Amino acid sequence: MTLSTSPSKPVLSLGPVYYLWDGPKWRDFYFRVADEAPIAHVTIGEAVCSKRLHFIEPHVGEVIERLENAGKQVSLASLALVTLERESQLVRGLVRDSAHSIEVNDLSALHLLAGKPHSIGPLVNVYNGATARLLASRGATSICLPPELPMGSVRGIVDENPGVDFEVFAFGRVPLAISARCAHARSKGLIKDNCQFICGEDPDGLTVETLDSQPFLALNGVQTMSHTCQALLQELPELAAAGVSRIRLSPQDCDMAAVAHIFDDVIAGRRSPREAQATLAGIYPNRPFSNGFHHGQTGATWISAEAGAEAR
Amino acid sequence: MELICPAGTPAAFREAVDAGADAVYCGFRDETNARNFPGLNFSRDELRTAIAYARGRKVMTFVAINTFMRAGQEGLWHQAVDDAAALGADAVILADFGLMAYTVERHPKQRLHVSVQASASNADAVRFLVEAFAAKRVVLPRTLTIADIARLAKQIDCEIEVFAFGGLCVMAEGRCSLSSYATGKSPNMNGVCSPASHVRYRPDGRDLVSELGDYTINRFPAGEAAGYPTLCKGRFDIAEERGYAFEDPVSLDVMDHIEALRAAGVSALKIEGRQRGKAYVAEVVSVMRRALTAGATERPALVSRLKALSEGQKTTTGAYEKRWR
Amino acid sequence: MTLPLAITAPLSFVPIIAIESVVQRVFARVIKTHPGLFDRLADHAAKRYAFLPSDLPIGFLVEPAVPRISVHRKERAPASDACMEGELVLLLALLEGRIDGDAVFFSRDLTVSGDMEAMLALRNALDDCEIDLPRDLADLSGPLAPLVRRTAEHIRERALGRVFKEEAPRWN
Numbered sequence: 001m002t003l004s005t006s007p008s009k010p011v012l013s014l015g016p017v018y019y020l021w022d023g024p025k026w027r028d029f030y031f032r033v034a035d036e037a038p039i040a041h042v043t044i045g046e047a048v049c050s051k052r053l054h055f056i057e058p059h060v061g062e063v064i065e066r067l068e069n070a071g072k073q074v075s076l077a078s079l080a081l082v083t084l085e086r087e088s089q090l091v092r093g094l095v096r097d098s099a100h101s102i103e104v105n106d107l108s109a110l111h112l113l114a115g116k117p118h119s120i121g122p123l124v125n126v127y128n129g130a131t132a133r134l135l136a137s138r139g140a141t142s143i144c145l146p147p148e149l150p151m152g153s154v155r156g157i158v159d160e161n162p163g164v165d166f167e168v169f170a171f172g173r174v175p176l177a178i179s180a181r182c183a184h185a186r187s188k189g190l191i192k193d194n195c196q197f198i199c200g201e202d203p204d205g206l207t208v209e210t211l212d213s214q215p216f217l218a219l220n221g222v223q224t225m226s227h228t229c230q231a232l233l234q235e236l237p238e239l240a241a242a243g244v245s246r247i248r249l250s251p252q253d254c255d256m257a258a259v260a261h262i263f264d265d266v267i268a269g270r271r272s273p274r275e276a277q278a279t280l281a282g283i284y285p286n287r288p289f290s291n292g293f294h295h296g297q298t299g300a301t302w303i304s305a306e307a308g309a310e311a312r
Numbered sequence: 313m314e315l316i317c318p319a320g321t322p323a324a325f326r327e328a329v330d331a332g333a334d335a336v337y338c339g340f341r342d343e344t345n346a347r348n349f350p351g352l353n354f355s356r357d358e359l360r361t362a363i364a365y366a367r368g369r370k371v372m373t374f375v376a377i378n379t380f381m382r383a384g385q386e387g388l389w390h391q392a393v394d395d396a397a398a399l400g401a402d403a404v405i406l407a408d409f410g411l412m413a414y415t416v417e418r419h420p421k422q423r424l425h426v427s428v429q430a431s432a433s434n435a436d437a438v439r440f441l442v443e444a445f446a447a448k449r450v451v452l453p454r455t456l457t458i459a460d461i462a463r464l465a466k467q468i469d470c471e472i473e474v475f476a477f478g479g480l481c482v483m484a485e486g487r488c489s490l491s492s493y494a495t496g497k498s499p500n501m502n503g504v505c506s507p508a509s510h511v512r513y514r515p516d517g518r519d520l521v522s523e524l525g526d527y528t529i530n531r532f533p534a535g536e537a538a539g540y541p542t543l544c545k546g547r548f549d550i551a552e553e554r555g556y557a558f559e560d561p562v563s564l565d566v567m568d569h570i571e572a573l574r575a576a577g578v579s580a581l582k583i584e585g586r587q588r589g590k591a592y593v594a595e596v597v598s599v600m601r602r603a604l605t606a607g608a609t610e611r612p613a614l615v616s617r618l619k620a621l622s623e624g625q626k627t628t629t630g631a632y633e634k635r636w637r
Numbered sequence: 638m639t640l641p642l643a644i645t646a647p648l649s650f651v652p653i654i655a656i657e658s659v660v661q662r663v664f665a666r667v668i669k670t671h672p673g674l675f676d677r678l679a680d681h682a683a684k685r686y687a688f689l690p691s692d693l694p695i696g697f698l699v700e701p702a703v704p705r706i707s708v709h710r711k712e713r714a715p716a717s718d719a720c721m722e723g724e725l726v727l728l729l730a731l732l733e734g735r736i737d738g739d740a741v742f743f744s745r746d747l748t749v750s751g752d753m754e755a756m757l758a759l760r761n762a763l764d765d766c767e768i769d770l771p772r773d774l775a776d777l778s779g780p781l782a783p784l785v786r787r788t789a790e791h792i793r794e795r796a797l798g799r800v801f802k803e804e805a806p807r808w809n
Contacts, residue, residue, distance in 0.1 A: 081484055082434045083453075083460055091436070108436030111443065125431075125486060127380035127501060130410025134444070148489040148498055149383075156383035176490050177483040177544070180455035183558050187550040208557055209549040210528040211521075217490070219550065224483070224558075226493055292496065298525060299493035321677075321765035323734065350754050351677045351761030508754040520745075538745050589764045590734050 009267050010240050012260055013041035013167055015122070015144070015250040016077040016103070018175060019220055020052050020200040027059040029251065034063075034070040037260040041142075041246060042067050043103045045077035045094075047121070048178070049221045050087045052197065064100070075101040078109040080123045081178050081222065103144075110138070117141050122169050122248070123178070127153065129160030136164045143167065144248055147174045147230060150296035151238065158243045165245045170232040171259060172250025173205055173218055173225040174290075174299065184219040192222070204253035226300065228290035231280060234273035234305040235294055236266050254284040273305065313573070314580035315604060316374065316473060317597045320352040324590040325362045331594045332601030335372035337405060338362065338586065339503075344392040345376045346407075346429055347586040348503030360399050372402035376586075378427035379503045380408045380486075390414055397422045405451070406430070407486055412445040426450040428475070429486030429500070435467035442470050449473055451582060453485055458572045465577035474573060476566050477596060477618065478584025482544050482559040490543045495525045506542045513538070522546075567603055567615045653695070657708040659782070660697065664706040666773055667766070675701065677762035684755040687717035690725035701759075719751040719759075734764040 014033060017026060033039060044063060046053050067074050076098050078091050088108060095102060095112040104110055105121040120143040126132050132143055142165035145154055158166045182192035184199045184206060199206075205218030205225050218225040229252065232239065236247065247267070249259055262280050265271035271279075281289070292301035317333035319325035328336045339345025341353035354362065363373045375396035381389040389411050396404050397419045404422060406412050407429035415422055426432055426441050428451040441447040449471035452461060456474075465472055483490070488505075492498035495510040506524050514521040518534040522541035529541035539545060548557040566573065573581065581604075583596055596618060603614045668674065675682050682701040689696040689711065696714050698707045709715060721728065723746055731747075749756050774782075 080487075081455075082437070083456055085463060088434050088436060106434075106437065107430070107432055107440050108434050111436040111440035114440075114443070123487065125380055125408070125500060127408065128383045128386055128410045130381065130386065130413060131408060132410075134409050134413045138444070146489075146500075148492050148500075153383035160383075174489070174493070176493050177488040179483045179558070180453075181482055181559070187553050187557060189553075206550060211531050211547060211549060211554070212528045213549065214527065216494075216527055216548065219557075224490065293489075293492070296496070298496040299489065300526075320761065323765045323767050349761065350679075350681060350758035351765075355676070508757045511753040513748070513750055513753075520748075532745075536745070587761075589760075 008245070010236075010245050010247050011040035012038060012263055012267075013144075013246045013248045014039045014043065014256070014260070015169075015172070015248050016043050016045050016047050017251045018048050018173075018223060018225070019203050019205065019251075019253065020049070020055065020197060021203055021253075022200065023055050023059050025203070026056050027063055029256070030063040031066055032257050033260075034066040034072065036257040038264040039072060039249070039260050041073045041075065043075040043077050043119075043121070045103075047077040047080045047103075047105050047123070048223045049182075049199075050079055050084070050090055051192075051195070052199075052221070053090070055197075055200075073101075075103045075119055077103045077121060078105050080105040080121075080175075081180065082106050082108045083180055101141075104140070110135070114138050120144060122146055122167075123175060126157065129157045132157050132161045132164060132166075136161060141165060142246065144169065144246070148293045148299060151235070151242075151294050152296065154239070154244065155242045166243070167246035167248050168232065168239055168244050169230060169250060170236070170239075170247045171263065172229060172252055173227070173287075174230050174293070175223055175225055175250075176217070176299075177224040179222050179224070182222045183224065184221050187219060195221075226290065227288070228300050228302075229284060229287045230291060230293065230299075231277070231289040232291055232294055233263070233266055233276050233280065235291065236263070236273065240267065252284055252287075258283045313570075313578060313604065314473075315597070315600055316580050316582040318478075318583055318586040318588070318593060319362070320347065320349070320586040320588070321590065322354065322358045322362055324586075324588075324593045325354075326365060327590045327594040328597050329366050329369055329371045331597035333371055333597055334580070335374050335402065336362070336366060337374040337376050337582075339376040339378075340392050340395070342388060342392075343382075343501070343503045344379055344389050346378045346427070346499060346503050347376075348379070349587050350508060352587060356395055356399065359396075359401075363400050367400070373400075374403045374405055374425060375401040376405040376427065377411065378405050378407040378429045380500045381411055382501050386410070386414075390418075393419065393422075403449070409444070412441075412447075416445050423448050425473070427486070428453055431484050431486045433484070435464050438464070438468045438470055442468070449579065451475075454480055455484060458569055458576060461573070461578065462576035471579040472577065473580040473582050474566075474578050475584055476570075476573075476581035477600060480559070488544075494527055494543060506540070511541055567600075567611060567618070570604065570611075571608075653708050653710065656695065657706075660706055660708055663770075663774065664699070664704070667768055668701075668704050670773070671766040671768065674762050674766055677765060678758050681752075681755040681758040684718040684752060685716070686756070686759055687714065687720040688728050689714070689720065689722040690728055691722055692724050717751060719749070719753070719756040721747060721749050721756060723747040729770065731760070732763055733768050733770055734766065 064074050091108050103119045103121040105123045116139050118139055120140045122144040126143055144167035147169040185192050185195040188198045199221040205220045207215050208217040210216050215227045218227055262276045266273055266276045290300050290302050293299040295303045314334035316335045317328040319328050319336045319338045325336050339353050366373045377392045393415050403425045405425045405427045407427040424447050426447045432438050432450050433453045438450050451473045454475050491505045497504045497507045499505045510525045512523045520532045520538050522530045524541045529546035532538045544558040599614050599618055603611055686699040695708055696711050698715055
């Protein structure tokens with residue numbers, strides 16, 4: 001373990017694909033990540049909707065193999081919302097059969113994994129050091145903090161829990177809510193039980209606009225996401241200094257290997273955050289960036305480096 | 313089945329007790345509870361008086377401390393638990409694991425209920441809470457069907473409380489950052505959703521437009537009942553479709569399912585609405601009390617009476633009936 | 638359901654100052670008997686609240702922190718932070734906590750504008766007060782006393798019946 005006075009540079013991690021991509025697209029995405037992305041930890045699997053699992057199942061084996069051969073650490077995501085008996089069985093099966101570390105996204109997996117090493121995903125409510133300590137005492141070795149946490153909370157939680165790897169959600173549309181009801185299917189005149197996997201039509205989410213035509217949110221099946229893409233680039237030095245050891249990128253339907261290189265460059269000091277920001281906008285165009293959550297402001301807002309420095 | 317009733321003020325508390333509550337739940341006047349609205353909730357002295365009033369009438373008091381401790385400000389939440397325990401709360405209703413751990417350690421005899429905000433939606437999740445914090449009761453998310461509840465009840469060693477009437481969260485409770493995304497005020501950290509401080513009603517011709525922060529949440533033509541701009545209850549545009557993207561603005565009402573809930577092994581029925589007035593509380597509690605004992609033929613009349621006090625005109629049975637999904 | 642002409646008509650002729658003196662006594666009494674009001678309002682006590690009965694030519698401006706209530710003709714309404722408009726019976730019934738703010742608001746019988754947080758704080762604070770107008774006004778005297786008492790009774794007879802009895806509210 002490094003001394004807290006000179007923390008080592010954080011590494012990149014890749015969260016699970018929250019969208020429904022067809023099997024080959026999903027597989028090819030991870031092949032590219034394996035071959036080209038400077039990412040250390042990769043979490044794969046379906047976290048959003050249990051109905052979608054069969055799309056990726058045929059490819060999981062080869063994807064894990066490719067990622068591991070490239071030196072990546074692979075974890076498997078558990079479901080975020082478990083209500084049906086079938087879903088409970090899926091989580092139990094995952095915990096029982098998996099040779100890989102599990103990323104916990106719901107309390108049921110917490111019960112099943114008690115005493116075994118596992119990681120905590122960003123959809124579990126960790127708002128303070130005491131909660132992180134409790135989870136660590138039950139086997140959590142890494143914790144991805146909730147995206148809405150302001151920097152002050154991140155710092156406090158990390159400080160109180162030496163020995164736990166903390167991760168911060170630094171790129172991607174933010175998962176804001178999850179429901180038992182499917183607004184995505186509903187928007188296309190379908191119901192969840194007969195959804196025809198309509199969410200697959202929107203591989204980067206379906207934009208929700210206000211009645212005044214202002215883009216606001218995005219639907220991804222039963223999940224509601226931000227319209228904006230959270231991008232913590234100028235904040236990377238601060239996160240590193242606070243002892244955050246992993247920077248999470250959440251897959252969007254864009255060149256994620258290129259996104260990873262940008263973040264890696266900023267972490268390594270090869271590129272300035274400002275220049276990186278401009279490049280990022282080219283890789284993931286037409287999507288406003290936000291970092292308000294990090295600064296304790298409205299999540300959808302963008303606070304420039306200058307304004308952010310003044311606020312502090 | 314117990315009837316668990318809301319109180320946002322001491323006056324509402326007394327009304328709930330007098331109207332036939334088995335237990336009244338309330339919170340302190342700060343960010344430690346999920347209804348941290350202006351002018352609402354209890355001081356320590358008010359809670360002391362309320363508990364005495366309830367106890368004299370053999371009614372229990374539950375204290376909701378059901379937001380998540382903000383790192384660095386844990387003292388506020390610890391104090392809330394310490395005070396609730398010292399004042400004699402019959403149960404504390406908690407959502408945060410760190411706070412549950414604190415409660416178990418400092419107040420091992422304090423009865424601990426798990427708030428709906430903890431989002432325990434399945435048997436393994438409940439087992440985790442029972443095993444880690446000796447939780448005695450869990451308030452189930454409003455996303456479950458009666459069949460889900462019945463199945464779950466058989467698998468766990470813990471009492472079950474379900475919402476039976478009141479406003480409906482369409483999102484999994486305690487797992488929603490929509491409000492902080494639009495306003496910076498978080499249900500989990502600040503105890504507010506779609507806060508009034510960010511609400512504006514703007515007349516536009518004959519329409520009334522409701523806004524939250526920088527976003528239009530709804531537009532009501534003349535004559536249409538207007539609603540509070542709760543984010544997930546707004547009207548939005550999705551591709552070519554315009555409408556209630558997440559749900560229609562209706563209230564939860566499972567009055568028709570009382571027998572099924574009882575058969576499913578539910579210990580308590582909960583009424584939502586700490587933010588509602590005392591008149592609402594008195595009315596809903598007394599009708600619910602009667603409905604619990606009434607036969608199936610009397611019930612429809614009681615239900616229609618409650619509808620006048622619901623948001624909008626309609627009520628929904630929510631996820632309790634499968635087709636809602 | 639608007640106020641009967643017998644109640645509203647005299648108001649057009651009564652000098653504002655006379656109305657104000659009655660209203661101020663009621664206000665003073667409420668403040669004296671419900672000190673908890675300020676505690677609940679907290680910072681919102683410093684706001685200015687306007688109440689505009691849609692069926693009267695006059696409006697009321699309440700400044701709790703002063704504390705002061707003033708009456709004015711609608712066309713000369715002073716600035717306020719938060720404003721509530723609706724039939725007088727509804728405004729007074731709300732004052733008494735006899736009807737639910739949410740339910741009435743959803744019915745669109747009330748219109749709220751301006752600082753919603755302040756208005757919500759006031760609504761919640763009033764709801765805890767257990768104001769009982771006929772009781773609180775029992776010893777009121779002066780030329781307008783019968784009018785005020787009649788209005789209070791009117792609330793009991795009509796407004797409550799409307800919300801709580803089978804006579805359903807107009808939702809649309």
